Amino acid sequence: GQQLNQSPQSMFIQEGEDVSMNCTSSSIFNTWLWYKQEPGEGPVLLIALYKAGELTSNGRLTAQFGITRKDSFLNISASIPSDVGIYFCAGQRGYNKLIFGAGTRLAVHP
Amino acid sequence: DVKVTQSSRYLVKRTGEKVFLECVQDMDHENMFWYRQDPGLGLRLIYFSYDVKMKEKGDIPEGYSVSREKKERFSLILESASTNQTSMYLCASSLGTYTGELFFGEGSRLTVL
Numbered sequence: 001g002q003q004l005n006q007s008p009q010s011m012f013i014q015e016g017e018d019v020s021m022n023c024t025s026s027s028i029f030n031t032w033l034w035y036k037q038e039p040g041e042g043p044v045l046l047i048a049l050y051k052a053g054e055l056t057s058n059g060r061l062t063a064q065f066g067i068t069r070k071d072s073f074l075n076i077s078a079s080i081p082s083d084v085g086i087y088f089c090a091g092q093r094g095y096n097k098l099i100f101g102a103g104t105r106l107a108v109h110p
Numbered sequence: 111d112v113k114v115t116q117s118s119r120y121l122v123k124r125t126g127e128k129v130f131l132e133c134v135q136d137m138d139h140e141n142m143f144w145y146r147q148d149p150g151l152g153l154r155l156i157y158f159s160y161d162v163k164m165k166e167k168g169d170i171p172e173g174y175s176v177s178r179e180k181k182e183r184f185s186l187i188l189e190s191a192s193t194n195q196t197s198m199y200l201c202a203s204s205l206g207t208y209t210g211e212l213f214f215g216e217g218s219r220l221t222v223l
Contacts, residue, residue, distance in 0.1 A: 004182030006152075033210045042200055044112070088152060092210040100145075100152035108116070 003027055005100030006089050013079055014109050021087060022073040022105040029091030032065050032072035038085045081108050114215040116201050121134030122221045129188040131218050140205065142184035143212065144176060147198040158183055191222045
């Protein structure tokens, strides 16, 4: 069953606002990843994190691998309308096995 | 750029029909995956393959089978479709064994009536 708790489930924000979302688990992961799925498309990898404590940026996106290895967060600064989509966290423990969160649906009001 | 192509974007089938979902990747990736996406449940792994003719069950393999006869092609088969298999199906590929860096297709939305 589901092993990752992703929150919030959905967000409706104004353009220009910052966004935070996170993922927690009772299990330890070796890798944390964040994907974005735009309407009608498959998910696309945004950021991959490989070490506990790692903080990585990709443009306006910043993600961190929690020190305990049981959590990760994603921040989006100064949101724009094209940030709309579903954001998924995913944790990997070993051989080819990714566990996905339920997703955070983001809507941005111009 | 890696391209993962799923043969059908939308399918409507009747209960009991056999359904084939085809996926092709063009980057010589070793690993291919089939996921199912349902609202509130995220993506759940059905099957994956790490080599031609090799396959392993994921978290929800019941009611599904797969075939990988060529490295670039991975097929998902529903032997007898049921209404609870109505869902979005996503194919993905990856290069390395331990990487979580997946490249997804656009998805196939299946409705079983």
